[in-house]
Amino acid sequence: xxxxxxxxxxxxxxxxxxxxxxxxxxxxxxxxxxxxxxxxxxxxxxxxxxxxxxxxxxxxxxxxxxxxxxxxxxxxxxxxxxxxxxxxxxxxxxxxxxxxxxxxxxxxxxxxxxxxxxxxxxxxxxxxxxxxxxxxxxxxxxxxxxxx
Amino acid sequence: xxxxxxxxxxxxxxxxxxxxxxxxxxxxxxxxxxxxxxxxxxxxxxxxxxxxxxxxxxxxxxxxxxxxxxxxx
Numbered sequence: 089x090x091x092x093x094x095x096x097x098x099x100x101x102x103x104x105x106x107x108x109x110x111x112x113x114x115x116x117x118x119x120x121x122x123x124x125x126x127x128x129x130x131x132x133x134x135x136x137x138x139x140x141x142x143x144x145x146x147x148x149x150x151x152x153x154x155x156x157x158x159x160x161x162x163x164x165x166x167x168x169x170x171x172x173x174x175x176x177x178x179x180x181x182x183x184x185x186x187x188x189x190x191x192x193x194x195x196x197x198x199x200x201x202x203x204x205x206x207x208x209x210x211x212x213x214x215x216x217x218x219x220x221x222x223x224x225x226x227x228x229x230x231x232x233x234x235x236x
Numbered sequence: 237x238x239x240x241x242x243x244x245x246x247x248x249x250x251x252x253x254x255x256x257x258x259x260x261x262x263x264x265x266x267x268x269x270x271x272x273x274x275x276x277x278x279x280x281x282x283x284x285x286x287x288x289x290x291x292x293x294x295x296x297x298x299x300x301x302x303x304x305x306x307x308x309x
Contacts, residue, residue, distance in 0.1 A: 090269075090270050090273070091270065092268075092270055167268045167269070167270075169262075169266065169267060169268045171266070171267035171268055171271050171286075172267070172271070172282070172283055172286060173267065173268070173270065173271035173274055173280055173282075174268070174271075232270065234279060235274050235277070235278075235279020235280045236279075236280055
C-alpha cells in the first residue's frame with residue numbers, strides 16, 4: 089500500500105470513528121432534552137455547526153499522529169510534492185463529495201415536503217455531511233489504487 | 237477504471253538507464269513516486285508537460301516513451 093493510500097485509509101477510519109462517536113453523543117444529548125423538545129432547530133443547528141470544527145480538528149490530529157507513526161514504522165518521510173496526479177484525484181473526489189452532499193441535501197428538503205418533523209430534516213443534514221465525507225475518502229483511496 | 241489507450245515504455249527505459257529507480261525518475265521530473273507508478277502501470281495518462289519532462293529525463297523523443305493505441309476507440 090502506497091503512502092497516499094495508507095494516509096487516506098487512516099483518514100477514512102478516523103472519519104468513520106469520529107462521525108459515529110459524534111452522532112451517538114448528539115443523539116444522547118437530544119434524548120436528554122425530553123420527548124418533545126421545543127428548541128429542535130437551535131439544538132440541531134448547533135450540532136451541525138460544531139461538527140465542522142470537530143471534523144477539522146480531528147483531521148489535523150489524525151494527520152499528526154499518522155505522520156509520526158508512519159515515519160517510525162516505515163522510515164519513510166511524507167512526500168512534500170503535490171503533483172498533477174494528486175490534484176486530479178483531489179478534484180475528482182471533491183466532486184463526488186459534492187454530488188453525494190447535494191443528493192442528501194435535496195432528500196433532506198424532501199422530508200419537509202413530505203410533512204415529516206424538522207428533526208428528521210436536520211438529522212438528515214448531519215448524516216449527509218457524514219456520508220459525503222466518507223464517500224469522498226473512499227473515492228480518494230480508489231483513485232489512488234486504480235488510477236484516474 | 238478502464239486502462240488508458242496510451243501505453244508507455246518507462247519500465248524499459250528505466251532499466252536501460254542504469255536501472256533508474258522510480259523515485260529517481262520522480263525526483264527528476266518533480267512528481268511523487270506514486271505518480272510514476274500510476275503512469276507506468278497505465279493507470280494515469282500524464283499531462284503533455286509531464287510527458288515531455290519524462291521523455292527529457294531519458295533523453296529520448298516523446299514517442300519513444302509514449303504511444304497511442306488508436307484501435308481501441
